[in-house]
Amino acid sequence: MTVRSWxxxxxxxxxxxxxxxxxxxxxxxxxxxxxxxxxxxAAQVLALGWLIRDVRGTVLRAAVGFVAAAGIAVSxxxxxxxxxxxxxxxxxxxxxxxxxxxxxxxxxxxSQLGDHLAQRLHLxxxxxxxxxxxxxxxxxxAADWRTIQxxxxxRGLGLDGGPWHRLKGSGATAFALLVVSMRHTxxxxxxxxxxxxxxxxxxxxxxxxxWRPADSxxxxxxxxxxxxxxxxx
Amino acid sequence: xxxxxxLPVGKRPTIAARxxxxxxxxxxxxxxxxxxxxxxxPVLHDLDLTIPAGQRVLLAGPSGAGKSTLLRALAGLLLTAxxxxxxxxxxIDGHDVNRRLGGTGLLLxxxxxGVVAETVGRDVAFGLENARVPRxxxxxxVHATLSAAQFPYPAxxxxxxxxxxxxxxxxxxxxxxxxxGLLLLDEPTSMLDAxxxxxxxxxxxxxxxxxxxxxxxxxxxxxxxxDFADRLLVIGxxxxxxxxxxxxxxxxxxxDALSAQGVWLPGLPAPRPVPVDxxxxxxxxxxxQRLVTATGVRVELRSSLADRAAPPTVxxxxxxxxLRSGQALAVTGVSGAGKSTLVSVLAGLLRPTAGSVEADxxxxxxxxxxxxxxxxxxxxxxxxxxxxxxxxGIVTATVRDEVLASARACGRDxxxxxxxxxxxxxxxxxxxxxxxxxxxxxGGEQRRLIVAATxxxxxxxxLLDEPTVGQDRHTxxxxxxxxxxxRDAGAGVAVSTHDLMAADVLADDRTELAGGRxxx
Amino acid sequence: MTTDTTTRPASATxxxxxxxxxxxxxxxxxxxxxxxxWSSGYTAIETAAPVIGAAKxxxxxxxxxxxxxxxxxxxxxxxxxVAETLAAAVSGMIGTQWGATVLLSGVLQGLGVELALAFFLxxxxxxxxxxLGGVLAAAFEMLYEWDAYWSGMTTGWKLTYLGCFALSxxxxxxxxxxxxxxxxxxxxAIDALPAGREAADDRSP
Numbered sequence: 022m023t024v025r026s027w028x029x030x031x032x033x034x035x036x037x038x039x040x041x042x043x044x045x046x047x048x049x050x051x052x053x054x055x056x057x058x059x060x061x062x063a064a065q066v067l068a069l070g071w072l073i074r075d076v077r078g079t080v081l082r083a084a085v086g087f088v089a090a091a092g093i094a095v096s097x098x099x100x101x102x103x104x105x106x107x108x109x110x111x112x113x114x115x116x117x118x119x120x121x122x123x124x125x126x127x128x129x130x131x132s133q134l135g136d137h138l139a140q141r142l143h144l145x146x147x148x149x150x151x152x153x154x155x156x157x158x159x160x161x162x163a164a165d166w167r168t169i170q171x172x173x174x175x176r177g178l179g180l181d182g183g184p185w186h187r188l189k190g191s192g193a194t195a196f197a198l199l200v201v202s203m204r205h206t207x208x209x210x211x212x213x214x215x216x217x218x219x220x221x222x223x224x225x226x227x228x229x230x231x232w233r234p235a236d237s238x239x240x241x242x243x244x245x246x247x248x249x250x251x252x253x254x
Numbered sequence: 255x256x257x258x259x260x261l262p263v264g265k266r267p268t269i270a271a272r273x274x275x276x277x278x279x280x281x282x283x284x285x286x287x288x289x290x291x292x293x294x295x296p297v298l299h300d301l302d303l304t305i306p307a308g309q310r311v312l313l314a315g316p317s318g319a320g321k322s323t324l325l326r327a328l329a330g331l332l333l334t335a336x337x338x339x340x341x342x343x344x345x346i347d348g349h350d351v352n353r354r355l356g357g358t359g360l361l362l363x364x365x366x367x368g369v370v371a372e373t374v375g376r377d378v379a380f381g382l383e384n385a386r387v388p389r390x391x392x393x394x395x396v397h398a399t400l401s402a403a404q405f406p407y408p409a410x411x412x413x414x415x416x417x418x419x420x421x422x423x424x425x426x427x428x429x430x431x432x433x434x435g436l437l438l439l440d441e442p443t444s445m446l447d448a449x450x451x452x453x454x455x456x457x458x459x460x461x462x463x464x465x466x467x468x469x470x471x472x473x474x475x476x477x478x479x480x481d482f483a484d485r486l487l488v489i490g491x492x493x494x495x496x497x498x499x500x501x502x503x504x505x506x507x508x509x510d511a512l513s514a515q516g517v518w519l520p521g522l523p524a525p526r527p528v529p530v531d532x533x534x535x536x537x538x539x540x541x542x543q544r545l546v547t548a549t550g551v552r553v554e555l556r557s558s559l560a561d562r563a564a565p566p567t568v569x570x571x572x573x574x575x576x577l578r579s580g581q582a583l584a585v586t587g588v589s590g591a592g593k594s595t596l597v598s599v600l601a602g603l604l605r606p607t608a609g610s611v612e613a614d615x616x617x618x619x620x621x622x623x624x625x626x627x628x629x630x631x632x633x634x635x636x637x638x639x640x641x642x643x644x645x646x647g648i649v650t651a652t653v654r655d656e657v658l659a660s661a662r663a664c665g666r667d668x669x670x671x672x673x674x675x676x677x678x679x680x681x682x683x684x685x686x687x688x689x690x691x692x693x694x695x696x697g698g699e700q701r702r703l704i705v706a707a708t709x710x711x712x713x714x715x716x717l718l719d720e721p722t723v724g725q726d727r728h729t730x731x732x733x734x735x736x737x738x739x740x741r742d743a744g745a746g747v748a749v750s751t752h753d754l755m756a757a758d759v760l761a762d763d764r765t766e767l768a769g770g771r772x773x774x
Numbered sequence: 775m776t777t778d779t780t781t782r783p784a785s786a787t788x789x790x791x792x793x794x795x796x797x798x799x800x801x802x803x804x805x806x807x808x809x810x811x812w813s814s815g816y817t818a819i820e821t822a823a824p825v826i827g828a829a830k831x832x833x834x835x836x837x838x839x840x841x842x843x844x845x846x847x848x849x850x851x852x853x854x855x856v857a858e859t860l861a862a863a864v865s866g867m868i869g870t871q872w873g874a875t876v877l878l879s880g881v882l883q884g885l886g887v888e889l890a891l892a893f894f895l896x897x898x899x900x901x902x903x904x905x906l907g908g909v910l911a912a913a914f915e916m917l918y919e920w921d922a923y924w925s926g927m928t929t930g931w932k933l934t935y936l937g938c939f940a941l942s943x944x945x946x947x948x949x950x951x952x953x954x955x956x957x958x959x960x961x962x963a964i965d966a967l968p969a970g971r972e973a974a975d976d977r978s979p
Contacts, residue, residue: 089872
């Protein structure tokens with residue numbers, strides 16, 4: 022195998038990435054013991070790990086999943102009959118749900134996903150474009166959130182009371198953010214219609230949405246991961 | 255195999271490139287009216303206007319005169335983000351604007367409002383995709399437009415990595431690529447610093463000249479446009495035409511009258527600051543000489559949420575600055591130089607990554623002398639801050655509550671606070687609006703309201719981010735007057751601004767930043 | 775030269791205006807960021823206080839609010855589903871402990887709200903409808919969580935959890951989302967949308 026074709030296999034498209042995150046979920050329901058779970062998780066790492074690009078980021082994302090799994094394990098132990106095996110199994114189930122996402126989601130690019138949703142899955146063009154355009158404003162909304170919090174702090178309404186005070190403050194900040202973002206939405210809509218978006222029900226696409234061998238490979242891996250716990254059963 | 259929906263050429267309408275020799279679009283407005291829902295009076299009423307192909311029109315008038323509304327009407331977009339009754343017609347090259355394919359070419363104040371895509375190339379392609387241009391034609395046109403616009407980045411560059419000025423130039427390219435012969439400009443440089451504004455204006459004027467587009471521009475400051483425009487159209491507060499003709503002639507004949515309406519005209523001195531009673535704006539009690547001292551301050555800001563692997567940006571690096579009672583400091587520099595960050599650091603809103611920000615021991619609270627550690631209401635009693643975009647600063651449901659919010663939070667005497675609030679609203683021309691929601695004010699009104707809200711409770715330090723944007727000559731004088739009066743009464747003032755006129759009139763001391771460092 | 779091709783019949787105007795689409799999408803994105811923020815608070819409480827047991831269903835209501843607000847503001851079939859799904863997707867993309875499985879939750883919760891609105895033929899947007907939307911969203915989500923998350927729990931525990939979740943959905947997402955929509959309409963920020971238009975009608979003399 023040449024280096025180039027290897028590189029191409031390592032770059033699956035957005036639809037197979039989403040499938041890679043979601044299809045293995047079907048296997049979760051068949052995990053009936055901690056041992057099955059551990060075998061399944063090892064298989065996930067072996068099958069999908071080679072696609073990882075940003076190792077540090079992936080480990081950080083996975084760590085959040087482990088914390089949540091630990092929480093579930095403790096709850097299950099407390100309320101599910103104080104059985105360690107049950108607790109381990111519950112934790113493995115959660116990890117089996119989320120581990121593929123930790124590995125694959127960082128590779129997903131929203132604008133590519135939009136191209137594929139519209140051209141391959143034939144979702145409505147304008148709806149897809151609107152979602153991708155709104156995603157472009159994500160960082161702007163995060164910055165808006167910080168500015169509003171600064172303004173509230175400077176005006177004596179900052180988040181430094183008890184939990185109830187904080188909850189109220191966060192709610193007020195969220196409301197202010199919604200108002201600001203709705204105004205921004207109005208301006209964006211005007212700018213988009215000025216470029217002919219109002220009538221673009223059936224538009225062309227500057228980028229194609231190809232399905233490549235890498236996508237078929239990832240999809241078959243995902244199907245195998247969904248089937249594996251049932252086979253172990 | 256790529257599955258595309260490239261449409262067969264010829265079967266679907268496409269936008270053909272406009273021949274530059276034929277010039278721009280012809281615009282005909284007949285009996286145009288617009289009354290937004292919930293308003294007593296129309297914003298535009300029975301307006302007739304003809305703009306011949308290739309004409310460059312400069313649209314001026316006092317704030318609130320419906321200039322932006324007229325631009326949106328010309329683009330057929332009144333109902334896109336508003337609701338109300340439209341009367342009359344707008345025809346572009348003989349076609350009803352609402353049924354015309356391919357857009358109109360519109361640049362808005364906020365460059366970010368114009369960005370729809372992840373990369374520069376995809377963003378320029380947006381209009382072509384909407385117009386069903388086949389993929390094989392899209393990319394040649396995108397590349398040609400970007401290179402004609404002398405855009406400094408390749409088509410693969412990420413849009414979120416662009417500065418405000420660069421973003422506005424991208425939006426320009428994304429509109430021009432459609433070749434529809436019309437360019438509508440709604441204060442496209444008002445949010446930019448002088449250098450970026452010049453670059454954007456230069457790009458616009460070059461393209462309009464080369465393409466022979468019809469242009470209608472709304473700008474607060476007329477100076478850089480007067481020589482470029484063929485026609486100056488001045489509209490009044492009720493959408494009526496006050497003057498219409500050759501710019502130089504109108505300015506010579508009616509300059510004084512327009513200036514009296516508050517319109518910014520070339521060649522006039524700065525408006526005189528409005529005298530403001532010291533009791534409205536003075537610190538509640540006298541403060542120490544030195545309020546806040548920043549030494550060797552470095553600030554790194556969190557990276558993007560969308561791209562979490564991106565490294566943090568260094569907004570300030572080794573900055574020393576002092577906020578002193580009775581002194582006004584102007585912080586200037588291009589966008590991204592760190593002006594807003596510096597003002598936020600002095601206001602106790604950002605924790606410095608390195609270096610120190612210390613208040614005078616006389617201002618210490620139980621949490622010490624570092625403002626970013628203070629509790630919110632202790633901070634409010636000492637230092638006030640107004641954000642660059644006033645809408646983000648709104649924290650209450652009425653104009654009156656907005657001005658009183660800080661006074662209430664830090665427990666000021668109610669009667670005195672109310673007297674100051676009433677006085678400040680009057681100075682800023684907001685006295686008739688006390689029970690209105692701040693969100694219903696215009697942008698210029700909101701900005702004055704937020705400035706009033708930083709002064710009413712009498713903090714020692716007043717930190718303002720761009721307090722004069724969007725003001726006409728009258729309201730500019732009121733804002734500068736109130737800030738000067740606060741300073742004269744002993745408040746320490748720091749203003750981050752692109753408005754060099756404001757810096758000249760106001761500042762006792764200046765700091766110019768570039769790349770997060772003090773250059774002067 | 776393009777006289778015939780630069781106009782198109784008005785009947786081709788799509789029924790969703792740009793502002794409807796963009797508002798739905800932006801509600802999704804904004805709440806996606808909020809969901810992401812809430813996910814750390816949720817995990818902190820869940821991990822630090824496992825003793826709250828099935829009562830942690832009470833913490834679930836905030837996850838359902840995007841669908842309610844989307845449906846109530848835009849008032850078109852599908853708006854609630856898209857807003858809730860996008861919010862879930864955005865929180866997943868920024869990174870929560872649930873990864874892409876939030877998409878499943880988003881779709882189910884969005885469908886729950888849609889069902890409530892459809893029950894009233896997309897004609898009523900009162901607080902009761904919003905509350906029903908919150909309850910159904912919680913119930914739909916439980917279809918998935920029943921086995922995937924709470925496989926080790928007793929049926930009694932699961933039913934208690936569902937009750938708490940539905941209550942939280944009714945109060946936080948239903949009443950909360952309805953109140954948020956009203957406040958948003960009063961601010962004038964959504965005058966171009968049905969909910970805002972109604973408020974503007976009330977404001978007008």
